[in-house]
Amino acid sequence: MVAINVLSLLLTIKLVGADWIDPDTPQDAFLTYALSPHPRGIPSRQEEMTNHTKHHKWWKTPAPTVSAAPSASPSFSPSAYPTGGPREYELVFSDEFNIPGRTFEDGADPRWTALEKNDYTNDALHYYTVENVATNEHGDLVIISEANDTEVVGFNDVKGKPERITKHFRSGMVQSWNKFCFTGGIVEAEVVLPGKPDVGGLWPAFWLLGNMARHTYVGSSQHMWPWSSSVCTEKSRNAQLISGCDNVAHYGLQAHMGRGAPEIDIFEVQPGGTKANTGVFLRTPVGQPFMSSSFQVAPGLPDNRPGGGYWPGPGQWYEGLTGGNQTAPNIMFYGNYNHFRGDPPEKDYWSDAISYNRQLNESHFTKPHTYRLEWEVPNNDTGRRGYLHWFLDGDLVLAMNGTGIHKAGTGSEISSEPMYLLMNTAISSQWGFPEECPSNCDCKKFDCSPTAPWAVKCGFSDGFCDMMNNKTHKPQYRMNWVRVYQDPNDELQKVGCSTPERPTRKYIEAHERTYKQAGQAHPLLPVQAGGGTCKPGATGIKRESCGGSERGTCSSRKVCSCLANWTGPHCLAHDGFNSIDYDEPDTMSDIGFRAPGVVPLALLVGLGVLILLLFVTVRLRERLDGYKVIPEVDMKVHNLRG
Secondary structure, three states: OHHHHHHHHHHHHHHHOOOEOOOOOOHHHOEEEOOOOOOOOOOOHHHHHHHHHOOOOOOOOOOOOOOOOOOOOOOOOOOOOOOOOOOEEEEEEEEOOOOOOOEOOOOOOOOOEEOOEEOOOOOEOEEEOHHHEEEOOOOOEEEEOEEEEEEEEEEEOOOOEEEEEEEEEEEOEEEOOOOOEEEOEEEEEEEEOOOOOOOOOEEEEEEEEEOOOOOOOHHHOOOOOOEOOOOOOHHHHHHOOEOOOOOOOOOOOOOOOOEOOOEEEEEEEEOOOOOOOOHHHOOOOOOOOEEEEEEEEEOOOOOOOOOOOOOOOOOOOOOOEEEOOOEEEOOOOOEEEEOOOOOOHHHOEEEEEEEEEEEOOOHHHHOOEEEEEEEEOOEOOOOEOOEEEEEEOOEEEEEEEHHHHHHOOOOOOOOOOOEEEEEEEEEEOOOOOOOOOOOOOOOOOOOOOOOOOHHHOOOOOOOHHHHHOOOOOOOEEEEEEEEEEEOOOOOOOEEOOOOOOOOOHHHHHHOHHHHOOOOOOOOOOOOOEOOOEOOOOOOOOOHHHOOOOOOEEEOOOOEEEEOOOEEEOOOOEEOOOOOOOOOOOOOHHHHOOOOOOOOOHHHHHHHHHHHHHHHHHHHHHHHHOOOOOOOOOOHHHOOOOO
16 A cells, blocks of 8 residues: 555656646645536426516517517426446646746747737727736735726727727736637636625636637638637638638648637626615526536527527527536526627627626635536537536536537537637626716716726726726736646647647647737747746745746856746746647658758768869969969957048
């Protein structure tokens, strides 16, 4: 028994120094097991019917969609799930954020990139800055949101041209795009949410996005987000950028294999003071504050769709959805109709947000809680349709069976794309702002500045501006750790942003302009190893000491130099890499160039004779011409400019 424990410890030590695993990860976090996709202590079906019928007796579907008469109550019968013992998963990625002072500007970290750019999406009121993202002394990744002006060049959709505008809020986003991606497995994180539970306006999120799109770089997502369909349909032929109808493949892609960038939201949190069965939440048993767990996918259902704020009628929505306790289908948002400027109607498409809301409370904003996603990839060879399971502190939020998505007949499926991690806090008038504007307030401009007039402050929730202007207690999104696990026996679960089944590298390299800002040579800078300023003689694990003696050294010139396995300007980040590189960068041989192999002996002899003859000829000419060597001149004593 002792020998087994020692062997286990040695294996753990070996794993800690490898791949994407943070060496600070505790030993008991190296394994996890699949959780049950069923609610704990779920009430009887009769109790469910009684509780929900009294709130939902008005069900109807408003225009513009036409539907059959709705059912008397929602369906709570899940589709069958595979059975078996607990499935074991091994750690493949972790970041414990234990080292204070880490920053995440482009080129500073092997795992994450914090954005320094405007956000054009979702009517965003914020600017993302690297200055609002760092690790603190308590071992947390911290994203700060605040009222602070930033002048940017935006795009006026009405006028169709750029214009200079001022964003009145600053926040942060970190993403692992094109650094760390994974396909299938389990991801979980321990998080304290930002702001106050009863003050609406912040939009914290923890989510995944397919690597073919880079969030906030809108050019990369057009007709790419949130497609998850590999087959050829009439809609995909016209509306999907890389569709299963394509007969010819470029950039390392496969012919007849549709590609896209689906979205999985582990959580999107909406704080506020509107309770269940009141106001805009009149027809749902979940009110603010709540979290939404979603799979956003295209193509969506083309017609007979449920209307926002109303429960779906028969055949209007997806089967195979099981909600947990304190949850309800997200009837407030079923998806988007996507149209891009200049496109003909046949290129438009619906994307669906298959989503459940889960009730939260004050503790989620003051204490750490664990959010978890389990993702099973479809297997077309076996007919396995995959699934997505969301959990909060081990309790089911939503179980989604891929069979239900397949049966909808749109061609969509559970994601098989390599996906990357994102954490951010957004501020948008689309999320958590008052549903109705106060009288004499047009709710078109939003500014919390102390000197701003009432006309631009009146559209916020009560207490929002006070919270955002608080200089000593700014809203903080705090993540204690994030970990990813995979089943080593499932060959479809892979680590990497470009895999054999779903390559992305060559496509991204060929379309770099859509993944970067103007003036950038490439979308991402190489990760800097050392070079940060430091203080000789400083001790402890901090920036001034280059992470301490085990991570780096500070030269007499006050410059950090990193030791093995540590990187970043101040050597505070543990290195990360894919243990298997499925798609290595091209070499000269990949484009057809071949260096000469064995040189024939006769050619070598002939070349040697030629060189000897030239040497003899030159020496003979020197003697005949009375050649003398001119001494070297020391040019250092001459000032050539006079």
